[in-house]
């Protein structure tokens with residue numbers, strides 16, 4: 457027998473294998489019609505389908521074609537993060553006459569900064585123009601030292617090494633780091649300002665039957681003074697109104713301890729909160745947390761219907777209470793995992809959702825009381841200028857931050873097989889992440905973003921992007937005479953943000969980011 461097998465040469469082996477595959481395709485397997493009807497060659501279809509996204513990304517798609525982020529956008533983040541040349545030569549490759557293209561109206565002469573101006577000393581110094589929690593007189597108000605910050609992404613959806621890189625990166629950039637829904641982990645505790653975020657699962661602050669525990673939250677805040685604010689998630693753009701299941705298989709001892717759940721057991725985050733069930737209870741809940749922790753408290757949501765927001769605004773007016781900040785997430789927002797029907801269709805895109813909400817709060821005279829934070833592909837300076845013109849005070853970025861630390865937009869966050877080690881718990885894949893290098897890259901991306909946003913602001917004749925008005929940005933609707941400024945497109949004027957000077961922001965007692973400690 458061995459002699460016989462030994463006498464079969466290589467091409468005969470190939471033939472035998474092909475015959476065996478054909479037999480399997482036709483007579484044994486019953487799942488795939490294509491392989492049955494086209495034995496052997498049918499497999500090519502599955503191979504091409506599997507590697508199609510990579511082929512398109514690297515070879516076929518043009519520079520501006522892909523979504524969520526096209527090659528030019530990704531390239532700008534990579535180059536900015538690596539401190540490489542992020543300019544483009546020979547002029548724009550965008551069709552600037554295209555529908556919905558935005559233009560920033562520049563001034564005849566740009567804003568001039570003096571020799572002693574904070575931006576002469578530090579070209580990327582760009583704190584938030586509002587203090588979170590000031591209106592409501594919270595015990596510990598907070599002025600974010602950076603207008604760009606890391607959006608909610610949990611330890612669990614991201615790897616330990618990715619979270620640690622982001623936290624060390626925000627420390628270097630003076631920004632804040634939102635924990636996402638998975639609780640506060642040791643990887644969030646490397647010196648950056650932190651916004652503690654929780655959703656319906658109350659991970660990290662839940663009792664043993666899964667309800668919210670105020671005692672645990674108070675203890676957490678007392679133990680970790682770098683927590684500067686609390687964010688209650690009502691919904692997020694990629695899956696509003698959808699709960700989630702964290703499969704038991706993903707719950708290691710470490711994740712179980714941090715989230716306050718049992719090892720190896722599926723954990724449900726329901727669509728609804730159990731701590732409140734209507735708008736007025738939400739308001740009481742916010743007040744209660746703010747009182748017990750002393751911290752500013754905000755809410756995060758994707759926008760659709762406005763009735764309950766209207767109720768919230770009315771109650772805020774009546775009671776004088778309310779959230780210190782509102783994070784508006786766009787329907788274009790990312791997630792670790794969501795059904796496409798939700799990610800593609802539920803909730804409004806950022807510009808529509810934000811403009812609806814801002815207008816509503818403005819009509820009740822409430823915008824000065826709130827710090828507005830925007831998220832949804834806003835991590836690019838010109839887009840951020842538009843968002844500031846519409847009324848945001850800060851930007852949160854999730855996927856852009858991931859890209860700055862090496863994400864290649866493989867879009868497999870939901871499979872635990874992220875090739876860059878960022879959105880996976882696989883130890884081998886995480887091992888490639890060099891934390892000091894990646895944290896430096898996040899910081900560099902944030903600094904470059906701020907520097908370019910400052911330059912656009914100066915080009916428009918202003919000192920701080922909070923001074924952008926709706927009429928400074930135009931949106932193309934075919935001909936220049938038909939293109940409309942944002943105020944005419946979205947039918948409101950932004951309420952002016954009180955701003956004296958960048959120097960005053962620099963001297964502010966509540967300025968975060970360890971800015972005073974680092975600079976002294």
Ligand SMILES: Cc1cc2nc3c(=O)[nH]c(=O)nc-3n(C[C@H](O)[C@H](O)[C@H](O)COP(=O)(O)O)c2cc1C
Pocket residue numbers: 607608609610613614635636637638689691692693756785786788789790791792831832833834835852853854855856869879
């Ligand atoms: C991997 C991943 C995990 C996320 N986890 C959360 C979360 O725990 N809570 C939340 O409110 N949003 C979560 N988000 C949404 C982001 O915080 C952000 O709102 C959204 O992606 C829009 O920002 P971007 O366009 O800059 O990515 C997550 C997004 C990603 C990509």
